[in-house]
Amino acid sequence: MKTRREKIKDLLEKTAQPLTAQELCNILEIQSCSTVYEDIEHIAQSVKAEEKELLVRQASCGKCNYVFSSRKAAKKPSKCPKCRSEWILSPAYIIRAAR
Numbered sequence: 001m002k003t004r005r006e007k008i009k010d011l012l013e014k015t016a017q018p019l020t021a022q023e024l025c026n027i028l029e030i031q032s033c034s035t036v037y038e039d040i041e042h043i044a045q046s047v048k049a050e051e052k053e054l055l056v057r058q059a060s061c062g063k064c065n066y067v068f069s070s071r072k073a074a075k076k077p078s079k080c081p082k083c084r085s086e087w088i089l090s091p092a093y094i095i096r097a098a099r
Contacts, residue, residue, distance in 0.1 A: 004030070005039045009047070009095065018057045018092030021076070037075040040093055044074070053098045062087035 002010070007028055012019060019027075021036040030036055044054040059068045061080035068077050068091075076090045 004028070004035075005043060005046075008036065008039050009043050012043070012054070012093055012095040013052070015094060018055070018094040020090040020092045021074075022090060023092075034075070037073075040074045043095075047095055048098075051098050052095050055094050055096055057092040057094075059091040060089045061085055062089050 008024055011024065011027060021033045021040065024030065024036050025033055040054070047054055056074075059071065059076055060066060061083060063085035064080060064083040066080050066082040071077065071091075074091070074093075077088055079086055080088065
């Protein structure tokens with residue numbers, strides 16, 4: 001039986017499109033997105049040993065299109081620093097072979 005992190009890693013390796021934490025929660029029936037964000041941070045480190053990388057489509061503001069490109073944390077930001085909107089499009093993740 002696979003662990004939760006192994007299941008998330010498998011999904012991110014096999015998907016054609018990047019997945020958000022909420023999508024992963026829905027697919028794997030996980031209650032908390034914060035758990036998935038913690039797992040993603042761990043997975044990002046562990047895939048390096050397999051010569052793979054976790055690619056991130058950065059979170060962005062749905063109102064002014066500001067992209068949170070300098071964020072290091074996996075989780076979704078709460079407000080846009082530019083326009084103060086709370087309409088934030090979640091980051092999405094996918095695993096591919098390292099270049």
